[in-house]
Amino acid sequence: MTEEELMLQQLFDEDKLTEKQKKIIVAAIETFSEKGYAASSTSEIAKKAGVAEGTIFRHYKTKKELLVSIVAPLMTKFIAPLVVKDFNKVLYREFETVEEFLRATIENRRDLLIRMLPVVKIMLQEIPFQPELREQFFELVVENIFKRVEKVIIGYQEKGQLIDMPPKSIARLTITNILGFLLSRYVLFPNLDWDDELEIERTIHFIMHGLGKKD
Amino acid sequence: MTEEELMLQQLFDEDKLTEKQKKIIVAAIETFSEKGYAASSTSEIAKKAGVAEGTIFRHYKTKKELLVSIVAPLMTKFIAPLVVKDFNKVLYREFETVEEFLRATIENRRDLLIRMLPVVKIMLQEIPFQPELREQFFELVVENIFKRVEKVIIGYQEKGQLIDMPPKSIARLTITNILGFLLSRYVLFPNLDWDDELEIERTIHFIMHGLGKKD
DNA sequence: ATTCAAAGTGAGTAATCACTCATTTTTAGA
DNA sequence: TCTAAAAATGAGTGATTACTCACTTTGAAT
Numbered sequence: 001m002t003e004e005e006l007m008l009q010q011l012f013d014e015d016k017l018t019e020k021q022k023k024i025i026v027a028a029i030e031t032f033s034e035k036g037y038a039a040s041s042t043s044e045i046a047k048k049a050g051v052a053e054g055t056i057f058r059h060y061k062t063k064k065e066l067l068v069s070i071v072a073p074l075m076t077k078f079i080a081p082l083v084v085k086d087f088n089k090v091l092y093r094e095f096e097t098v099e100e101f102l103r104a105t106i107e108n109r110r111d112l113l114i115r116m117l118p119v120v121k122i123m124l125q126e127i128p129f130q131p132e133l134r135e136q137f138f139e140l141v142v143e144n145i146f147k148r149v150e151k152v153i154i155g156y157q158e159k160g161q162l163i164d165m166p167p168k169s170i171a172r173l174t175i176t177n178i179l180g181f182l183l184s185r186y187v188l189f190p191n192l193d194w195d196d197e198l199e200i201e202r203t204i205h206f207i208m209h210g211l212g213k214k215d
Numbered sequence: 216m217t218e219e220e221l222m223l224q225q226l227f228d229e230d231k232l233t234e235k236q237k238k239i240i241v242a243a244i245e246t247f248s249e250k251g252y253a254a255s256s257t258s259e260i261a262k263k264a265g266v267a268e269g270t271i272f273r274h275y276k277t278k279k280e281l282l283v284s285i286v287a288p289l290m291t292k293f294i295a296p297l298v299v300k301d302f303n304k305v306l307y308r309e310f311e312t313v314e315e316f317l318r319a320t321i322e323n324r325r326d327l328l329i330r331m332l333p334v335v336k337i338m339l340q341e342i343p344f345q346p347e348l349r350e351q352f353f354e355l356v357v358e359n360i361f362k363r364v365e366k367v368i369i370g371y372q373e374k375g376q377l378i379d380m381p382p383k384s385i386a387r388l389t390i391t392n393i394l395g396f397l398l399s400r401y402v403l404f405p406n407l408d409w410d411d412e413l414e415i416e417r418t419i420h421f422i423m424h425g426l427g428k429k430d
Numbered sequence: 431a432t433t434c435a436a437a438g439t440g441a442g443t444a445a446t447c448a449c450t451c452a453t454t455t456t457t458a459g460a
Numbered sequence: 461t462c463t464a465a466a467a468a469t470g471a472g473t474g475a476t477t478a479c480t481c482a483c484t485t486t487g488a489a490t
Binding site for chain 2: 035036037038039098121125128129142160161162163165169170172173174176177179180181184189199202203206207208209210211212213
C-alpha cells in the first residue's frame with residue numbers, strides 16, 4: 001500500500017470515492033504541499049492527477065473547497081476524535097513515571113507526524129490565512145489537547161514527581177519541547193543525521209532535569 | 216514615529232529611499248503578511264502604496280525580488296548581535312552565569328521579534344517555498360548561529376555550569392525553548408493574558424533545572 | 431438490451447496576473 | 461534658470477487563472 005493510500009484511508013471514507021477522485025486528492029495534497037495553496041493551479045493539479053480540469057469542479061465547487069476538504073478531516077476526524085482517542089490511551093494508561101509518559105507521547109506523536117507529513121505541512125501553511133481552518137484548529141487542538149495535558153500534569157504533581165509550577169506553564173514547556181523536537185527532526189532538518197532514540201532520551205532528560213549541572 | 220518607520224529603520228538604509236519606495240515596502244510588508252506572498256498581487260500593493268504599478272518594477276525587477284529584499288535583511292539582522300567580534304570575551308565579561316545569558320538573549324530577541332512581527336510572519340511563511348531564502352536561512356542559522364551558540368555552550372561547560380551533553384543537542388534544546396516561548400507568546404497566542412517577566416523566569420528555570428522534583 | 435443518472439470531458443470565458451515601455455514629471459547640480 | 465539624469469507613470473502585453481457548460485462516456489439497475 002502506498003503512502004498516499006495510507007493517507008486517504010486516514011482522511012476519507014475510501015470506498016465512496018472513484019479512482020479519479022482519489023487521484024485528484026493525492027495530486028492536490030502533493031501540489032499544495034510542494035508549492036503552497038495559492039501558488040498551485042487547478043490546471044496543474046488536474047494534469048498531475050491525469051484528469052480533466054472540469055472533473056475537479058464537478059466534485060468541488062471552488063479551489064478553496066478542495067483545500068478545506070483535505071485539511072479539515074485531518075483536524076476533525078484525525079486530530080480530534082481518532083487521535084485524541086488514541087492519545088487518551090497514552091494519557092490514561094497511568095504511566096508510573098513522567099519519563100515513561102513522555103517517551104510514549106513522543107513516539108505516539110511521531111508516528112502521526114510521519115504518516116501525515118504532507119497534509120501537516122499544508123495545515124501549518126494555510127491556518128494563518130484560512131479563518132475557517134484557524135477557528136477549527138484552536139477549538140479542537142488547543143482547547144482539547146491542552147486541557148487534557150493539564151489534567152495529567154496535575155496528576156503527576158500530586159504524585160510528587162513534578163515541581164510546583166502552574167500546570168499551564170508546565171504544559172506549554174512540555175508541548176514546546178515535544179513539538180520542537182518533532183519539527184526539528186522531520187520538518188526543518190530532516191537531512192541532518194539524527195540518532196533518534198538517543199535524541200529522544202536527551203530531550204526527556206532535559207525536560208526532567210534541565211541543563212544545569214548539579215554540584 | 217510609526218511602526219512602519221521603525222521597521223524600515225531596522226531593515227534598510229532609510230535615507231537612500233525615496234518616499235514612494237518606502238511606501239512600496241510598507242505596503243508590500245502589510246500585504247504579504249496578511250494574505251501571503253503568492254496571494255498578493257503587485258497591483259494591490261501599488262494601489263495600497265498610492266503608486267503606479269510600474270514604479271514597483273522600476274526598483275524591483277520581479278515580484279520575488281521585492282519579497283527577498285524585505286525578508287533577507289531581517290535574517291542578517293537577526294544574527295547580528297551574535298556576530299560581534301570577540302563575542303566570547305564580551306560574553307564572559309558580561310554574563311557570569313548561564314541564567315543571565317539566557318535572560319539577556321530572550322529580552323534581546325523579544326524586542327526584535329515584536330518590532331519585526333509582520334516581516335517575521337512573511338519569513339516563516341515563505342522560507343519553505345523560496346529556495347533562495349531557504350538557502351540563506353540555513354546558511355545563517357545552521358552554520359552561523361548554531362556554531363556560535365555551540366562555542367558559548369562549551370565555554371559554560373568548561374566553567375562547570377552545564378551538564379555533559381553534546382553541545383549540538385544543548386543548542387537545539389535551548390534554541391527550541393527560546394523560540395518556543397517567543398512564538399507562543401507573540402505569534403500563536405498573543406491574545407492570552409501573559410505575565411511576561413514571570414513566564415520568562417519560568418522558562419529560564421525550566422531550561423536550567425527541568426520539571427522533575429528533587430527529593 | 432435499454433435506460434438514466436452520475437462521472438467525466440475539454441474548449442471556452444472573463445478576470446487577473448506579472449511585467450514592459452514610451453512618455454511625462456521630479457530632482458539636483460551648474 | 462537651464463539641463464540631464466533619475467523617478468514615476470499608466471496604458472498595454474501575452475500568459476495564466478479559476479471556473480462554466482454543453483456534451484460524451486460509464487456503469488449499474490431494470
